[in-house]
Amino acid sequence: MKRWYAGTALLLAMAVTAAACGAGGRPEGEDAGSTVGITDTTIKIGAHFPLTGVAAPGYSEIPSGHQAYYDYVNANGGVNGRKIEFVVKDDAYNPTNTSQVTNELVLNDEIFAMVSGLGTPTHSAVVDYLNDAKVPDLFVSSGSLQWGDWPKEKPFTFGWQPDYEIEGKIVGDWVKKNMPDAKVGLFLQDDDFGRDGEKGARRYLDDQIVAVAKYTPGNTDVAPQMAQLQAAGVDLVLGFNVPSYTALSQLVSLRIGFKPKWFYSNVGSDPALVGSLLARFSEGAVTDGASMLNGVMTTEYLKGVDAPDDPWMKLWQKVWDEHGADGDLTNYRVYGMSQAYTFVQALQAAGPNPTREGIVEAIEKQGGSFEGPGVAPFRFTGDSHLGMSGMSVVEIQGGVGEDLTPVLVTDLGDAPIKEDDSAAGDEPPSNGIPNVKPAE
Amino acid sequence: MVRRHLLLALGALVVVVLVLENTSQFRNAQFGAMAYYAIAAGGLTVLTGLNGQLSLGHGALMAVGAYTTALMLQSREDSLPLPVILALAIVVTLVVGALVGVAAARLHGPYLAGATLALAVAVPGIPLFFGEWLGGEQGLNVRLPEIPVWLADAAYFVTGQELTQIRFLAYLGWLAAIVVFVLLANLSRSRIGRNWQAVRDDEVAAELAGINLGRARVQAFVVSAGCAGLAGGLLALSARLAAPSGFTLTLSLLLLSAVVLGGLGSLVGALVGAALLTFLPQVVTGAGTDLGLTDVQAAQLAPLIYGLVTVLVVLLAPAGLAGGLRKLINWRRSS
Numbered sequence: 210m211k212r213w214y215a216g217t218a219l220l221l222a223m224a225v226t227a228a229a230c231g232a233g234g235r236p237e238g239e240d241a242g243s244t245v246g247i248t249d250t251t252i253k254i255g256a257h258f259p260l261t262g263v264a265a266p267g268y269s270e271i272p273s274g275h276q277a278y279y280d281y282v283n284a285n286g287g288v289n290g291r292k293i294e295f296v297v298k299d300d301a302y303n304p305t306n307t308s309q310v311t312n313e314l315v316l317n318d319e320i321f322a323m324v325s326g327l328g329t330p331t332h333s334a335v336v337d338y339l340n341d342a343k344v345p346d347l348f349v350s351s352g353s354l355q356w357g358d359w360p361k362e363k364p365f366t367f368g369w370q371p372d373y374e375i376e377g378k379i380v381g382d383w384v385k386k387n388m389p390d391a392k393v394g395l396f397l398q399d400d401d402f403g404r405d406g407e408k409g410a411r412r413y414l415d416d417q418i419v420a421v422a423k424y425t426p427g428n429t430d431v432a433p434q435m436a437q438l439q440a441a442g443v444d445l446v447l448g449f450n451v452p453s454y455t456a457l458s459q460l461v462s463l464r465i466g467f468k469p470k471w472f473y474s475n476v477g478s479d480p481a482l483v484g485s486l487l488a489r490f491s492e493g494a495v496t497d498g499a500s501m502l503n504g505v506m507t508t509e510y511l512k513g514v515d516a517p518d519d520p521w522m523k524l525w526q527k528v529w530d531e532h533g534a535d536g537d538l539t540n541y542r543v544y545g546m547s548q549a550y551t552f553v554q555a556l557q558a559a560g561p562n563p564t565r566e567g568i569v570e571a572i573e574k575q576g577g578s579f580e581g582p583g584v585a586p587f588r589f590t591g592d593s594h595l596g597m598s599g600m601s602v603v604e605i606q607g608g609v610g611e612d613l614t615p616v617l618v619t620d621l622g623d624a625p626i627k628e629d630d631s632a633a634g635d636e637p638p639s640n641g642i643p644n645v646k647p648a649e
Numbered sequence: 650m651v652r653r654h655l656l657l658a659l660g661a662l663v664v665v666v667l668v669l670e671n672t673s674q675f676r677n678a679q680f681g682a683m684a685y686y687a688i689a690a691g692g693l694t695v696l697t698g699l700n701g702q703l704s705l706g707h708g709a710l711m712a713v714g715a716y717t718t719a720l721m722l723q724s725r726e727d728s729l730p731l732p733v734i735l736a737l738a739i740v741v742t743l744v745v746g747a748l749v750g751v752a753a754a755r756l757h758g759p760y761l762a763g764a765t766l767a768l769a770v771a772v773p774g775i776p777l778f779f780g781e782w783l784g785g786e787q788g789l790n791v792r793l794p795e796i797p798v799w800l801a802d803a804a805y806f807v808t809g810q811e812l813t814q815i816r817f818l819a820y821l822g823w824l825a826a827i828v829v830f831v832l833l834a835n836l837s838r839s840r841i842g843r844n845w846q847a848v849r850d851d852e853v854a855a856e857l858a859g860i861n862l863g864r865a866r867v868q869a870f871v872v873s874a875g876c877a878g879l880a881g882g883l884l885a886l887s888a889r890l891a892a893p894s895g896f897t898l899t900l901s902l903l904l905l906s907a908v909v910l911g912g913l914g915s916l917v918g919a920l921v922g923a924a925l926l927t928f929l930p931q932v933v934t935g936a937g938t939d940l941g942l943t944d945v946q947a948a949q950l951a952p953l954i955y956g957l958v959t960v961l962v963v964l965l966a967p968a969g970l971a972g973g974l975r976k977l978i979n980w981r982r983s984s
Contacts, residue, residue, distance in 0.1 A: 260948040269945055299934070299948035304788060305895035308888040309682065312815070313931065316675035330787040334890040337790065341814075399777070400786045425777050426786060427894075534943065 242564025243343060246321030247291070252556070252563070254324045255296035255314040257307050257331065258350075263427070264302035267452060267482045267541050268327055271350065272297040273534045274545025275325065280532035282553055282642055289561045293553075296320060304334035311335040315344055322347055322568065325369070325548045329353045329401050340365045345565050347555060347572070348548050348596070352376065352476070353401040357588075357595030358621060365569055367576075367589065368596035369548055371510050372621075373402055373449065376474055376600065377409020379508065379617045380447060382626050383602045384472070385413045387613075394420040394443030394469070396434060396458060398450050406449035406474060412623075419443060424454060431457045432465070439467040448473040456486035459501055471505045475600065478507035479540050480608040481514070502605045506613070510584050510600040511547055513540040515609040521547075521582040524637045547582045553643055554579045560647035571648040579645065580635040584616045595621070599629065651835055658831045665823045669816055670808050677819045678887065679927050684822030685883035686923035688829050690907045691916055692876025695833055697905075698914020699842060700869035701849030702753060706765030707877045708900030709772035712891070713745050714738040714881025716776065719789035719891035728794050731821065731886070738882035739875045746874020747867065754866035769901045773893035788892025791885050815887075822883050829876055830916055836872065837916075845869050906955075910962050912969025921970045929955055 246253040260269045272295070279293040287293065296318050298310035307326075314320050315338075322345035326332045329351045336355070339346040340363050348369035349356045356368035384391060393414055397403025403423060411418065420441035422434035435458060438446060446469050448458060455477040462468070477483075480502050487495045495501060512519040517526070525546050529538040556563060558571035558579075576589025585599035599618030603610035618629040638644055669677055689711055696702050717738040722728050729737075749768060753761050776783035783789060796817050804812035836842050847855040848865045856862055885891045907926045912918030930951040937947030966973025 260945045261952075265945075272944060297944040299944070301948075303894050304890050304892045305884070305888045308890065309678070309931075312678040313675055316673060316678060316815070330892055330894065333787055333790065334888060334892070337792070338889060398786075399780060 274542035706768035711881030714878030742878020750870030
């Protein structure tokens with residue numbers, strides 16, 4: 210009994226002491242722009258990527274592209290004397306992990322900004338948190354509309370690649386004009402990706418679409434979907450799907466004797482990755498996977514490794530040779546370097562003393578005029594944080610994309626589709642580092 | 650006994666306050682995660698260790714709690730208070746747990762594992778099927794309500810720090826964990842807990858002693874499910890999301906491994922296991938990066954080390970870390 214009293218007394222004493230260390234009231238203070246993550250010589254940024262797990266093939270190469278380009282910039286003096294540190298965390302494409310590693314990036318690593326966090330389901334888990342914490346959330350690696358179509362609600366978030374709705378519109382318009390008699394079937398991933406793509410395509414193709422088949426990521430049996438499209442008499446499949454489902458749909462349709470024309474969205478069409486996946490999924494039965502994609506149509510907004518003579522590709526090759534990790538330059542690394550290039554532009558636009566609020570403002574003011582590797586300009590303004598405004602339609606032959614159209618540019622809703630090659634001619638600066646003047 | 654548990658709880662509360670106030674926001678978030686893992690592991694260790702039922706479906710039960718919570722937090726303004734929402738999450742999961750428990754009570758060993766395994770595989774498919782309502786693959790975003798002003802002010806008055814959303818959730822998690830652990834500890838030392846152990850040790854003897862086997866098993870399963878539901882609700886709050894990919898079979902297996910690592914049937918063991926689940930991956934990945942590994946290699950290191958630790962614990966301390974420690978203390982005392 211006595212020991213019990215003694216214990217309670219001790220605890221109470223501890224509690225009172227702890228409470229006495231408190232403050233009593235709040236001090237007054239005012240808010241200047243936040244400079245978390247910035248010192249005179251460094252600026253720390255971070256991102257979440259799937260480095261392990263099902264989504265890792267391909268996507269895990271993107272951060273190595275970022276790193277190579279930042280190393281290149283740092284070796285040339287950095288941005289305004291600051292070296293860029295890029296911290297990558299693995300979320301294994303699991304939104305619960307994304308939330309944990311984002312906590313770690315923001316609170317423990319104290320990053321200035323999230324740059325190019327990857328994935329629609331994963332990033333949507335943290336987008337509210339980043340905006341509440343006022344952490345710039347730049348150039349998300351996903352084409353979902355939610356990063357940019359409502360900047361009042363998510364003022365710190367910016368998209369980067371063309372969103373899935375305008376991709377759907379451009380694809381739909383092209384099919385309407387060039388294959389007006391095709392019976393179109395949609396093969397969709399069952400999330401924003403498929404939904405936004407379908408919305409865009411239906412704007413032009415509503416009366417040509419005869420069947421819609423959806424798949425859930427993770428379920429690797431797509432035979433029912435392919436059989437459904439075949440039974441509906443489809444002769445052109447539009448796929449808004451990820452690369453592994455391009456490979457699966459090709460293999461299954463081969464098996465059931467389904468031979469339509471194929472049109473895959475940009476996301477699912479990387480010939481090198483799909484080729485290697487085909488070889489793996491078919492357990493060696495398909496040896497030359499890339500050639501299976503001959504005649505497949507897709508869209509393109511960045512020049513890739515199939516165009517080694519493009520001036521941007523020459524720059525990326527040089528950067529990769531000088532600062533890259535092991536392995537060859539791939540389209541995913543090019544994607545990462547291109548995002549890194551845009552980030553360096555944004556950082557320059559934010560001026561010599563960047564703040565979190567300042568960089569957002571600078572992108573809204575100047576982002577629309579950033580010249581970069583993308584074939585179409587960004588749509589960044591105070592009213593839209595959506596990324597690139599267009600792409601071109603290409604046909605894959607021998608692993609190389611051949612242009613079927615000039616660059617087509619549009620926006621959400623009923624904005625018209627226009628030909629606009631103005632941004633496609635942008636050349637990289639001779640030293641490979643952008644030179645954006647600070648916003649006024 | 651009850652008094653001792655309450656005193657321990659009070660001590661735990663003081664420790665929690667001191668730890669949370671003196672660690673960084675990021676550690677707060679990790680402690681928050683540890684709290685919900687501890688609650689789930691505590692429920693599981695009572696079910697498996699005390700009553701001898703093996704469940705591979707606790708991840709799915711957590712999903713039930715998480716989705717219940719997420720459904721009630723769809724708008725920031727007019728939502729119920731968080732404790733009420735969590736209580737509802739527990740109730741819904743209790744109901745699901747009772748249904749599963751009735752089926753489970755008829756099954757033994759591998760058959761029970763199989764049935765709960767089916768639960769773990771099937772439940773993540775439900776939000777995909779009802780995509781319109783439950784958000785499909787992308788899941789449901791949770792809109793956390795603002796911290797009540799009086800609470801924020803009171804916390805600032807006492808501690809001198811702003812009560813951030815993350816610290817608030819960590820407190821909520823640990824308050825819940827302390828309450829759950831006191832209840833579980835009392836329960837397992839009560840008549841009901843002794844009944845559960847009797848059923849585990851010898852069914853025939855237990856039945857001869859007048860214990861209703863089925864009822865004891867369902868009781869244990871329901872209690873354990875309630876813990877999983879609460880843990881799921883807290884997880885949804887701190888992840889700000891309930892999505893199917895967060896509740897795969899992996900989660901159920903991780904919980905089980907945490908229970909085994911910590912020490913089957915021991916609540917302290919559940920705490921130790923939860924700590925390992927939370928801190929080991931991050932610490933190992935950090936160490937890997939510091940050693941100069943690439944990000945990909947460092948990310949792959951965490952599961953490897955976790956596996957090695959499991960192998961070592963099973964080999965060297967078959968009663969788990971908590972059990973091994975107790976043995977060591979007893980041995981030191983006797984020698």
